[in-house]
Amino acid sequence: MAIHNATWRDVDGERIVGTWRPAFIRNGGSYFLTDLLIYADGMVDCWGLETLEGFADKLASKWVVTDVPEGTRVSAHHLGSWKAAEPHFYLTPEMLLGEVRDTVDDLNHRPNSTARCLAALDIFLAEPTEPNRAAAREAYEAIPEHLRHYALGDMDNKDHPLKALVYGPGSQIELWNGEALDVTEETLAWALEYFAKREQARQDYADKKPADGPTEPVETSIVIEERVFPRGWPEDPGKMALRNECPAPILIGDRTYPTVTHAYWALAVTDEQRRAEIRAADRTYDARKIAEDSARHENWPQARVAIMTRLLRAKFQQHPDYAEILLATGATRLIYHEGGSSFWGQHGRDGRNWMGRLLELVRSELAAGRLDMPI
Structure with a gap:
């Protein structure tokens, strides 16, 4: 997500913070590479300010698109134009809408879909009942698909331990390389041990005192x-x-x-x-x-x-x-x-x-x- 790209707009003297990420806009039969401007008040500028619901309509009407057909000419204003050859795109409109919703949460310092999933997982780990597993699974599936493997911040294991727990024994999960993995009792034991170690590491980090003291003043300025x-x-x-x-x-x-x-x-x-x-x-x-x-x-x-x-x-x-x-x-x-x-x-x-x-x-x-x- 593009949360570190900072922008804003002024509304009645109030500054509304925002960010942006690239996307395509289809205007008539032409495609343009541009920036979606996403603001903390839930407005999205896609060549015109829209609410989140209005942005969803723009995706449905294919005004905002996530792919470009092969052979189509694409333009970037004041930069140039080119013809799409062997195009490959990663997002669906649903993924982009989910990412934009997460970005609005991030701009407001609210838990996004990943944070909500991890909170539901903590509840399941504390009380491993099937209803709690189902709630964690629902929260996991609410994460935009292209962001799920970042949920744990682990580039080695990706989201595999998380998927094993939320889908449970007897299920089959897809790994990052496309292979399938049967969730066995051994797989579940590995996943539980993974999260136990993760929690211990998180606690150790929180309790760690830096050798050189705090980086920020501990008292009021x-x-x-x-x-x-x-x-x-x-x-x-x-x-x-x-x-x-x-x-x-x-x-x-x-x-x-x-x-x-x-x-x-x-x-x-x-x-x-x-x-x-x-x-x-x-x-x-x-x-x-x-x-x-x-x-x-x-x-x-x-x-x-x-x-x-x-x-x-x-x-x-x-x-x-x-x-x-x-x-x-x-x-x-x-x-x-x-x-x-x-x-x-x-x-x-x-x-x-x-x-x-x-x-x-x-x-x-x-x-x-x-x-x-x-x-």
Whole structure:
């Protein structure tokens, strides 16, 4: 299925996510290779938006087709055309309709036909009665036929253990190579052992703790918001100490700057007089405005991340109390609000949050410095 091909459409200001997969459309007597656009609200664009029921009608009327007759000319818009010679196709209209229905489930993060089958199988394995087997078999047959051998995610055994259990003793199942297999008591024992091992492996994987720790923060993200203090910064700024405009004089070279923001903008400009004005600015806002009206280093966009990293290191090395505040944030994600820059900050989904990431880097360096190891 094509769930990883992302698209969307906007409906009354709401974004409806979707995906696509190739198909043929027969318009008059001509065949066209195109994309079916499938959306989470169950709409399918096949040269016109249709509901799932409407899409089924398009399949039945052969507007959307899954094969092309030999010798027929096929066109792909803005790409070319060709004549079908010795064509071989894998899907029936029923298979394609089932796949599209599964895709809508996937887009909504609902169990698709495969997931529903495996859930029914779990019920049968827990209570192996014939009614439960029949329910599992019905769920298996609801999977689009071309997707059934992927149900277990096992490219060696395919879906053979699953078929053996749902069809039961005395039945005959078809293997992937077209051969038939009689389901004997020995076959059933093998299938039951297969699923027992599969469940154990799944449980072992779920219980496994990665050697390097979690890949994602285990705590709620911390947002470092912009704030204005008309009466001056509080004596104990708390997590606001992580802001670049927090009063924390830092020595860079032979000059002291009132804040990281002052230092950053002073280093950005080329004129020494302007640097002095920025360093002496009463507010970080004024420092930035002076820099905006000044000539900056030509390669500043390339160097700015490294410069900011050095400034943050200096701040937390020269202010151990603020370093403790940073370390107290643990291993969680830091989201830095920066209204004037989508590069340094993040608001909702927008922004690259480089400042948050650099604070996490410096936090990690501070923690590493406390480890008893030669690094």
